[in-house]
């Protein structure tokens with residue numbers, strides 16, 4: 001045992017002499033497995049956690065390039081070193097283009113071999129380390145990124161800590177901008193899966209055919225345009241978490257497929273019959289009322305219950321207004337840090353207005369954007385109530401309007417305001433508005449004729 005490392009190297013060569021000499025050189029430092037044919041190599045590769053493959057370009061039963069492709073298909077992170085004679089160098093160069101790490105030419109020295117293996121292993125561990133560090137950064141600020149003192153938020157933080165230990169599905173519901181994605185990341189970052197990937201699937205943005213290939217991946221030739229094998233998000237997320245954002249927008253057919261994966265924990269790449277294991281935790285989010293969508297047959301009830309094992313409702317900001325001053329402080333500090341400029345402050349009056357008089361239909365995201373805008377445009381280090389945009393309470397009402405309704409509402413209000421400034425003189429108002437008097441008359445009569 002002693003200094004023996006845990007990395008595993010697969011040596012594939014049809015010449016016994018070559019296999020033996022690799023084994024001699026490497027066996028003290030690494031775990032070695034040997035194969036003399038392509039098919040044997042593939043079987044061993046699938047059965048063992050191989051880090052590096054030393055691959056002879058010419059094998060009796062299979063071309064080295066073909067084999068390289070199969071290895072990469074099974075595990076895209078494996079590093080393959082081609083072993084070649086001088087006359088096959090052209091093929092070796094092609095292999096590098098198809099993803100081989102390096103080639104070494106026969107005859108080679110022991111140092112050649114050891115150093116190329118060393119470098120390939122370093123590359124592998126660097127890639128893993130970067131992923132790990134990236135995650136560490138997230139983990140170190142468990143809830144620091146999520147501000148909240150309101151009891152409703154405290155309750156959610158406690159709940160996150162508890163359910164992070166499980167692998168059960170989570171359904172996060174809440175209005176847009178309330179922090180659903182932050183909640184999902186916090187669960188992942190506190191879970192035993194934290195050093196594995198957190199993969200976001202945005203269900204709203206993707207049509208079903210694309211979605212299938214994104215989730216499941218595909219084998220070369222699975223459909224027109226599938227020029228190479230690609231792993232899907234389920235495979236990328238292996239041992240980690242998949243975040244299904246805007247799950248309500250998912251096509252109903254796709255919902256059925258998702259349900260099956262959650263139940264069976266198995267799936268196949270498109271164009272492949274090989275069954276793959278899905279060791280992932282699903283966290284879904286929606287800003288729509290899923291119960292209503294179920295009644296309208298737009299969301300599968302069985303999927304809802306599968307997802308809703310651990311339900312989380314993130315309250316809108318207007319229901320936790322105590323957090324507004326805290327969030328204002330949080331984002332001013334954050335922007336000061338990001339820009340390297342002096343931290344600005346909100347006057348007491350401004351804080352009061354933003355807390356008491358405004359309903360925040362866009363929730364935390366709206367508050368964050370407002371802070372960024374105010375910090376940028378306000379010259380004074382103190383942001384006062386006069387600097388705030390007019391935040392009428394009307395904003396709370398228009399949340400549920402379509403764009404057309406909203407435009408009409410604005411138009412009616414604006415016409416009324418202009419009419420007021422010109423003392424109700426319709427000709428003058430029409431001139432100011434840049435429209436014909438008849439148009440104005442028809443617009444102002446509209447509500448009348450309806451009533």
Ligand SMILES: Nc1ncnc2c1ncn2[C@@H]1O[C@H](COP(=O)(O)OP(=O)(O)OP(=O)(O)O)[C@@H](O)[C@H]1O
Nearest residue numbers: 145146147175176177178179180181182287364365
């Ligand atoms: N409690 C919080 N503390 C600090 N920042 C927050 C908090 N909640 C939300 N944010 C910030 O507000 C923004 C919106 O949050 P997030 O993207 O998680 O919202 P969402 O609920 O997923 O919205 P949508 O439904 O529109 O996707 C993000 O920049 C996030 O960092």
Ligand SMILES: [Mg+2]
Nearest residue numbers: 180181245285
């Ligand atoms: Mg979101």
